Amino acid sequence: MTRFVLDDFLPYQLAVLAERTSREFSALYRERFGISIPEWRVVAHLSQAGTVSVREIHARVAMDKSKVSRAAARLEAAGYITKTVDPRDRRLVALSLTEKGRAMMEEIAPLAEAFQAEFLARLGARAEDFREALAVLLEPQGKDEAPEEEGIQGEAGARARAR
Amino acid sequence: MTRFVLDDFLPYQLAVLAERTSREFSALYRERFGISIPEWRVVAHLSQAGTVSVREIHARVAMDKSKVSRAAARLEAAGYITKTVDPRDRRLVALSLTEKGRAMMEEIAPLAEAFQAEFLARLGARAEDFREALAVLLEPQGKDEAPEEEGIQGEAGARARAR
DNA sequence: GTGACTTCATTGCACACGCAATGAAGGTGC
DNA sequence: GCACCTTCATTGCGTGTGCAATGAAGTCAC
16 A cells, blocks of 8 residues: 655656746846747757757757757757858758857856755755766666766667667 | 847757657657647556546646646547546546556556667766756746655645645 | 736747758768 | 668647636625
8 A cells, every 4th residue: 555645756856846947047148138938949959069960969869859859940040050051061951050149149158056055055065975966866767787888979779780 | 238049048948859859759649549748648657656637647747637638638538647627526437447548558668768778878877866857957946935845645745835 | 796906727839849851961981 | 872770850630728608606785
């Protein structure tokens, strides 16, 4: 008789906390710039990565390709980024921030820092440990064998299947 | 020059972790019973709360009223819950688990426990602190004054507004 | 009882999402 | 070059979602 208590269930707690936090933070930039959460993620990633493809973002930012694609389309329409075809590989679309996009990011970044600081302040001394735990949990948890140290290049291995 | 790094940004980390965790866990019951995450939440809450209204769940489980309503409709169609009009207050809809619903919950609960245990195992000694931190962060963060110690009964206080 | 207001649950609507399919482009073996 | 496979980005489609509007039911003052 397990008397299950939803409020103490971790996936539930995480979902609630994450949604609340994201929503609260997104209100800050949504008002000012009218961008959505996926759009924010794309911009934020671009600001640190320079010029990258949709594929790159999809892989690094845990968003479906279509989500990235649509976010990029909206951002381009709003003038925050440019989309150009990569001349080396014409399948790739090179995304990069416009001046307007950089200006926006320049304005949001401090808000983000402040938001996070305030968030962590609620934890007091526990903050450090919490961040550490989060980092552990975010490690790509494997069904693949041991992580094999460093030497893997970007693309994962198990590609050989065919028929 | 703030060199913002998305991967180290807390709202982002939480969102990624929460989504991954929920998705992973939901796969367990989705396959077996074909219910979605909102439906799972409703069932889980009913299993601990007995018979309750849509409103109650909406308030306690951080889901939009319409989401609860639709989840309930699907659950009823699938035979996991019943919806009846509360005779005391005919606006209220009383939700409660059917035998089939209870059986399902009886089967999922151990899976949930196991899932959570495995999840926490990854944190090792940090697990305890992590849960504590989570609890702190989940406290209804107030614009309302101080939380006022214990003595509040179930329903929150700030009801007296009117005009 | 009537009127004004509030509280519930549901539903309409516009929109975002996930997933699979599409089509363009690149790579490879011969 | 040609056939075949893979990799990208986009798009079509069915579905879920949030928000506002609706309508039923309750409450209160008078």
